[in-house]
Amino acid sequence: MKFNCKSISYLFLISTLAVFSCKNNETDKKEMAIQENQNKVKLLIGMYTDSVGKGIYEIAFDQESGNLGEPQLLVATENPSFLTQSTDGNFVYAVNENQEGSLSAFQWNADKTKLDLLSQHPSAGAHPCYISLSGKQDLIAAANYSSGDFVVYNRLVNGNLDSIAQIKKHTGSGPVKPNQEAAHAHCAIFSKNQKHLYIADLGIDEIAVYNIDEQNQVGDKMVALALDKGDGPRHMIFHPTGNFAFVINELSSSVVSVKVDAVTGIFTTISKVSTLPPNYSGRNACADIHISDDGKFLYASNRGHNSIATIAIDDLGGLKTIAQDSVMGDWPRNFMISPNNKFILVANQLSNNITVFERNENTGLLRYTDHQIGISKPVYLSVKL
16 A cells, blocks of 8 residues: 555644543543542541431442431541531540530541540530630630530640640520520630630520630620620631631521621621511520631521521621521521531421422522431531531
């Protein structure tokens, strides 16, 4: 067979295109694999333990489809109702919500398939229900609900907690009995600049604030915000970019937005809205609160009405309730927004299930996806770091 210059050039072009096409296909496959890996995240589940649920669990979640995997037990521990993680992803800390409360420090094993107990420390109170790490990762605070106090530990470089604890106790009561027969610390959260520690106290209708000095010593109590009598503040959260914070009130089924004075730590009220429809008169107790990454929408869980309230946030921190959507379960205690902000997952304590909702990023509204899994008494959800 004879080849002229044109035929040789043609063959060279075809072979070059074939090689280029193969390389493109390999690149496409790698990019698809990377995208699929990014879509799949692991979630941590805290619960009230019983004969079925044993401790802290892990579950796979697909951020593209909304599918949930099967729960896998990471470690057996009693009543891990609230968790926090170190930002490096190496350690998990849990409350053990018992009469004699404790805080458990866990470290991941080599392939991050199990949690190993490092140590357990007293919460210095009854029924700890919230735990958080400071931004510098050197302090851990936990709120004790039944005894109305909180504890602060120094966190050591090896992930353990120091043996010396700082303990502060609240006193007082509120008008709603029996819920407010005494102080009930329900949330302990550090300010963005770590100069302040905030405690939401359901029993005395206050957000207390404590200064933290350069030696990590907690100062005396001040009142950052006095809520309306009978509000029962439960949790609070900071705006991702603005100088605002938001408080969810368990007893009055409402959310309050505030302006934050970063120097003094004091709050100034901006707006207050109900989490319930105007015509609802049944039992309700708000639980958890989260905000979208763009800072435009806030979500609040209604236990009793069994819904997630969607609340719009304006540029000045004003609030407007725009929807309430059924959680397709009973007693939604804690929930989370997926890392890509496309889904909301709800832990329904009394119906023993976790349900998944698609989130419209433009309107903030939710749509049930038909995805759910059964698990005993789930009360906490977060992304595994």
